[in-house]
């Protein structure tokens with residue numbers, strides 16, 4: 001990792017010492033600190049008040065056992081997490097991830113990113129994240145329900161509409177939020193809609209929340225294109241993943257005139273030169289919870305499934321990584337550059353390795369970091385909280401317009417801040433600095449807590 005400003009190095013060393021083995025958390029902290037040198041030069045009060053040191057230490061970390069009984073009567077034990085990272089701007093807010101790779105380092109990296117992302121949205125939400133090493137793949141609905149009920153039986157005491165408001169992430173969608181909300185309601189005897197977001201439309205959910213992260217990502221890229229005098233019209237796009245974020249990103253790219261020619265899952269990728277057929281993809285991945293290979297089997301003809309390959313080998317002008325952390329490394333970045341890619345925007349959280357980001361930026365590729373480009377999901381969660389608090393529900397059109405304005409606002413704020421802090425056109429610097437300053441100022445105002 002390249003060296004940090006000498007005033008920030010001791011803070012990073014402290015993070016390394018206090019959080020041994022949490023590689024992804026170290027990576028996320030380093031990435032933010034690497035932008036803050038010019039900020040501490042301009043604002044010594046942030047170092048004097050130990051703001052950055054405090055930001056790197058979660059306010060609260062909860063780890064718990066999640067026992068449940070599978071369909072064959074066996075007792076299964078998973079580990080549950082909720083890291084309540086920072087509440088200077090509002091109640092902790094961030095998703096829950098159910099994936100076998102989840103451990104404290106993943107939850108902390110996601111919670112840390114969430115602080116700055118949520119700040120960038122301009123909404124009153126702090127940062128948190130949670131999840132479990134539970135693997136929903138191949139589990140029946142009844143097993144997922146029993147797991148969610150057991151998970152909430154511990155989590156309920158830590159959350160609340162004014163305290164901490166979880167939502168979905170990898171492996172957690174509408175089905176899981178339903179089971180979680182049901183158990184919360186039962187235990188507390190409260191219909192507290194604002195305690196979770198990503199709810200169904202008939203029980204307190206918001207229009208556009210399922211679509212929001214993918215749509216928001218594409219609105220952000222549309223704005224990047226506009227600053228270059230370009231548009232999605234005729235653009236060849238590659239998206240990784242085929243879950244919630246990927247699916248809705250594909251839909252919006254197609255609506256704006258681009259063509260997504262490839263997408264992936266953890267087993268491989270498909271190339272469909274006619275453009276990914278969203279109805280087919282949704283039926284296989286979201287409805288049947290099947291594998292992407294079935295897309296190629298069903299589409300037949302010229303559609304290829306490449307088992308175990310890298311989707312970044314497929315030439316494109318715009319690349320949208322929407323699967324998971326560190327999925328796009330320096331080799332993939334070099335391949336993209338070689339193929340003439342001009343924009344990489346992160347729908348996932350931290351999908352590009354630091355080496356990939358350096359390579360892309362030095363090659364002049366427009367790079368949008370996740371904490372800015374994928375903020376549409378949590379921003380629409382905040383709109384869901386707003387609707388719950390006022391017992392109102394807005395139309396699809398109104399909510400999508402709000403999302404679009406928020407994403408275009410984040411885009412402009414990144415560029416203006418990058419300019420002010422001496423890194424014109426650098427979206428990473430803009431996002432880190434703009435996200436940081438708002439939280440830092442609130443922390444200063446609230447005293448040493």
Ligand code: NDP
Nearest residue numbers: 169170171213241242243244245265266323324348349377
């Ligand atoms: P889903 O569970 O709906 O989809 C995840 C997709 O990524 C699947 O296609 C999955 O493949 C693939 N994937 C997951 N883990 C891996 C892995 N280790 N290697 C390769 N592929 C993998 O999750 P989401 O779409 O909600 O989340 C995707 C990303 O977007 C995550 O980084 C998440 O943190 C981020 N994000 C999500 C938001 C939301 O609102 N949902 C908001 C902002 C960011 P398979 O089916 O084979 O597992």
Ligand code: 2IT
Nearest residue numbers: 094095167169377378381
């Ligand atoms: O990473 C993210 O921003 C999310 N998974 C969404 C969080 C939320 O609270 O909607």
